[in-house]
Amino acid sequence: MSTLDPTKLQAALDTLHRAGMPGVFAEVRDADQTWCGAAGLADVATDRPSTADMRHRVGSITKTFTAAAVLQQVEHGELALDTPIGHYLPQLVPGERGGSITVRMLINHTSGLAEYxxxxxxxxxxxxxxxxxxxxxxxxxxxxxxxxxxxxELGVAAAAVGAPGGTPGVYSNTNYLLLCQLLELVTGTSAEKCITRNVIEHAGLHDTELPAGPYINGSHSLHYESWFGMIDPPRDYSVYDMSWVGPAASLISTVADLNRFYGLLLSGEIISPSSLAQMQRTVPVISFEGKTIDYGLGLHKMTIPGHGIYWGHDGSVWGGGAMSMTSADGQRQMSVAVNLQRWNQLDAEGKPQAHPIDDALRAVIQLALCD
Incomplete structure (x- = not known):
């Protein structure tokens, strides 16, 4: 029996908006029941409201799509997870590091390659x-x-952040741009086309795309970036050329499509059960925020005491953020998108200070995943 409480879920979104988030929208699924809602504004200048069906830049959630496309090529025998990247792309990662960093290390961020x-x-x-x-x-x-x-080249030339295969790993977009070059090598087409055909279209995600230009097509929110209070008032960056991250973090999607994608992925309908088991082998990885997370092959593992394990990913770009998590049994799903990033001010020591948005967002996630 479903335990979704629409009144409480909507109230949690409203509280997040009142805490300072311009706009938020979400979809929560529990067994055969689905709830979607929104609060706040998609455009603070015109008072245009947020709606649950809006398209949105979802940042590093893209990495799960890219990882799935790579694992499909592993299943086809075109790639091997534990083969060094230097075997495939010696010109991009030459020498000893190319012979030590494997495809698996790129996907789970244990390559030691720095962020570019x-x-x-x-x-x-x-x-x-x-x-x-x-x-x-x-x-x-x-x-x-x-x-x-x-x-x-910028990431490879920078000082290494760890030894190949060492833990904790360090999160780096350099890893995923290399994976995109790998996809291009073995498929003979661009990573964008490969991911679109083999993952996005295969999953029937009609409102999801890797954009070719700087615009978000269709109904969408503006994306407000604060950069820790240095941009005041926060500025809209929804129009932006996303080649700075490409298929590492440029995906545009909806909360409904994200739930559909992770539901299919975790039920073995996008990659095989054996490949999914590889994705769910986690190692400790240090995130951009300096937190240690359990990271698999393009998947985060979240453990909520008393409520079990959830799989998914989060992500952010300039002004936009999203999170999508699914319970291990596939019954409970949550995807939430917000249109303000880096809202925390800095204290005298330069560290981000607590903000009411922090607690309100955690409350949304907790309620959505486990009441």
Whole structure:
């Protein structure tokens, strides 16, 4: 029997909006019951309301799609998880590291390859010491068209953040741009086309795409970036060339499509049960926020005491964020999207301060997943 309480779920979204989130929308599924709701504004200048069917940039949730496409090629015998990346792409990861970093290490972020973003965006050069960064590069690069190999070279040239295969791993988009080059090598087509055909279309996701240009087609929210209070008031970055992350984090989707995708993935309908078991082999990985997460092959593992295990991913881009989680038995699902990012101010030591949004967002997630 379903335990969804629409009144409480809507109240939780309303509380999140009142805490300072401009707009939020979500879909929650429990067995055969589905609830969707929204609160707040998609555009604060016009008072256009958020709606649950809006399309949205979902950031690193894209990584699950990319990982699934790679595992499909493993199933076809075109790739092997424990073969070094230097075997496939020696020109991109040459020498000893190319012979030590495996495909698996790229997918679960244990390669030791650094994040390229602070090198591509000069104003973020001090990241993750956010107090010494500025958001200037966001505007400078709104319509910059990056080539993925250019970004990969920046990440490979940077100082390593760990030894290949060492744990905890360190989260890095460099890993996933390399996986996209790998997909291109073995399929003879772009990673975007491969993921679209073999994952997005295979799953019947009609409102999901890897965008070719800087715009979000269809009904969508604006994406407000604060960068820890340095952009005040927060500025909209929904129009943005996403080549700075490509199929590592550029996906546009809806909360309904995300729930459908993870439901099919975890029931073995996108990749085989044996491949899914590989995805669910986790290692500790340090996130961009400095937190240690349980990370598999493109999947986060979340354990809620007394309520069990959930699988999925979260993600953010400039101004937009989302999270999608599904219970291990597939019965309970939650996808939620928000249109403000980096809302925390910095204290005197340069560390993000607590904000009412933090507790309100946690309450939405807790209620949606386990009442």
């Amino acid at each position: 973003l602070p090198h591509a965006y000069p104003s973020l050069a001090a990241f993750p010491i956010v107090a010494k960064t500025t958001p200037k590069s966001f505007d400078d690069n709104r319509f910059t068209r990056f080539h993925p190999t250019e970004l990969i």
